[in-house]
Amino acid sequence: MMKKFILVLNLGSTTTKVALFRDLNCHIVKTYSHDKELISQDISAQKAARYDTVMMFLSEAGITPEDISIVASRGGLLHPVEGGTYLINDDMLLDLTSGKYGDHASNLSGILAAEFSKNHGIEAVITDPVVVDELCNEAKYTGLKNVKRTSIFHALNQKAAARKYADSVGQTYENLNLIVIHMGGGITVGAHHLGKVIDVNNGLNGDGPMSPTRAGSLPADGLLKYMAERNLSKNEMIHLISKAGGLLSHLNTEDVRDITADINNGNRHSAEVLEAMAFQIGKEIGAKAAVLRGQVDQIIFTGGVSYSNYVMDLITPYISFIAPVTIYPGEFEMEALAYGAYTVSNDRTLLKTYKAEGSHD
Structure with a gap:
């Protein structure tokens, strides 16, 4: 009972x-x-x-x-x-x-x-x-034999948003191809193929678009040079990448509301950084569309940042040709x-x- x-x-x-x-x-x-x-x-x-x-x-x-x-x-x-x-x-x-x-x-x-x-x-x-792993075998490979991509993403909310959309159109999650984007402190973009997340960026440890607090993908040579010049330890670099990167690194704040307020007051640098984040998110969505071979039933946004009409208006032009967009702000x-x-x-x-x-x- x-x-x-x-x-x-x-x-x-x-x-x-x-x-x-x-x-x-x-x-x-x-x-x-x-x-x-x-x-x-x-x-x-x-x-x-x-x-x-x-x-x-x-x-x-x-x-x-x-x-x-x-x-x-x-x-x-x-x-x-x-x-x-x-x-x-x-x-x-x-x-x-x-x-x-x-x-x-x-x-x-x-x-x-x-x-x-x-x-x-x-x-x-x-x-x-967050470590739910449904990646297809190809998604785990990198260009170095002993380095594998790992699945760390907003599994709970991505799957909840996907099921919510499926219910809204009278379908089952397992019958749809979806791209789901969770935009919070970290940003993850998942390719959901018939109920399995077959490809998704590691939203914690330096993969995919930059986010409010995470660095996202970085050029390897630039990263190694940055680390050597500052004599940083592995743990210090992990902290930078996963907790002090992205918008926080560029603008000293991770709050998109504060950043958009600065933009409305004429801060061009803030606008440029936010535009760059939107560019990277759009590029990642395009990559997931390729993984799904162009067969995308819907693109779904969720997470706190998707409340921002300013950010959504920046992203949409990059992806509107792929599939219709649904926004479920916040999280489930x-x-x-x-x-x-x-x-x-x-x-x-x-x-x-x-x-x-x-x-x-």
Whole structure:
């Protein structure tokens, strides 16, 4: 039997989103923005403050842990897995806390869910983590034998937006060819072929278009020269590429609203940088159209940046010849996480088990 509420946790680079669902109906949802002092710290140093935020949310909502049936969490950086809903077990927690596959705020969602689970004896799960890997074999190759492309993208929201569009036209996700673009702090562009994301840029570690906080693809010679001239370590470069690149690097802000305000006040440099980002997004969409061999049913935009009419007006001329465009501003991750938890609560056969690489259990 389901108890009263599903607790949903979705931690991003700058925000903590928390919601309560009764079955599949959202009871309350709130987004807490964090100051730069907190979000500039390592994720382990953010844990206590972020956990306190979750408990404050429950207190404000008048809900106790006894009212929660299951915790539905965003997935973090793990080894590649197939899509679906997974129990947060010891193997997963170890990989999230160690940062074995990378450090990102999304790791904190599972870490906090595990803490809540331990403290209150409530099961915790993740659904469609960012490392869902459905890439076709060709997409994994690079020009160096021992370097492979990896799948790290906004899997949860891309798939949620794709299913939302499919429902709106009376189709199933598995019968459509779609290009889905999530535009948030990072930007990922996915080629969805009959329900599988067969090609997508790694939106975290230097691949695809630049974004509000990420550098995107960089010329290898320029990157190596930049690193050598400044005597930067690997970790310092990773930070630059994944947290301090893109709009933030060029304009000292990642907030598109502030940038467009500057443009409206005549700042030509801000306009040029935003135009360059739009150019890169359009180019990436064109590449995904080639992967789908021109058979594209719809181009779908989602994520917070897609609220910006200014940005959308910059991108559209590059892509309007490919397919019609649908915009779903914001994200549907909370609903998708609640759905994953709800389905495994009602059908335990759908719950998957995460095993650490090398585990033979």
